[in-house]
Amino acid sequence: MAVIAGPTASGKSALALGLARARRGTIINADASQLYADLRIVSARPSPEEEAAAPHRLYGVLDGDDVASAAGWAAMARAAIAETLAEGRLPILVGGTGLYLRTLIDGIAPVPEIPPEVRDAVRALAPADAAAALAREDPAMAARLKPGDRQRIARALEVMRASGRSLLAWQAEPAGGIAATHDVRAMRVDLPRAELNGRAEVRLVAMVAAGALDEVAALLARRLPADRPVLRALGVPEFTAVLAGDMTLDEGIAAAALATRRYQKRQQTWGRNQTGDWPIATGPGDWPIPA
Secondary structure, rough: EEEEEOOOOHHHOOOOOOHHHHHHHEEOOOOOHHHHHHHHHOOOOOOOOHHHHEEEEOOEEEEOOOOOOHHHHHHHHHHHHHHHHHOEHHHEEEEEOOHHHHHHHEOOOOOOOOHHHHHHHHHHHOOHHHHHHHHHHHHHHHOOOOOOOHHHHHHHHHHHHHHHOOOOHHHHOOOEEOOOEEEEEEEEOOOOHHHHHHHHHHHHHHHHHHHHHHHHHHOOOOOOOOOHHHHOOOOHHHHHHHHHHOHHHHHHHHHHHHHHHHHHHHHHHHHHHHHHOOEEOOOHOOOOOOO
């Protein structure tokens, strides 16, 4: 199976489609935002023409009210991979959500279910109190986290209290990865930062022309809870501000471009730090997939 990772707007989807055509492949989505049915335009999902050129899976399979997770996606991806292989096709995972790919390939920490009473007690703590408690009960994990990272501090504290083990210990024992059972040929796409930024800006303008504002308006009309991840997808907060009259369209595009540049930088950093010796793909000749 093939894995193509890289920052947004780097051309991963085009590479995946070319590989799918050349090697009888099925493209499997590994991008968190593209899971949502509500965001075909804003998440830059493959076009209907691209989807007709090769089988695509896990695109638009979640409702906006759903909460996507690495573990949930990995379970869906394992099923899609098995079905693709059963059809005699090459699974091609493509996306920029690094945590999803690492969870699938290497596995995930088998942390036991957190009892509701433990979670409720931890979440009721003031941020400073939670940070102080973690420093006392799990100093090694506390040293890894920023003082203002409320969500990760709470998670680490509830794991320690529920299991009696540090989250660090659980993370050192990942389980369920496919690397041991599948021939994974992974690669990443990387382009100069200026080129990436320019491609993203062109794509944002095209999104607006294709109806991105209407798509976001339809999403907002659903009045989903404010904590739903779909509402934080690239472009959604900025286009929401445009619709609310808090930004002009040009300001909204500029703000979305800035958010995208920052995200691209994080994705590139992840790729360079976490993908080890994965080759950099720039064209068909770089695909480490047997003919």
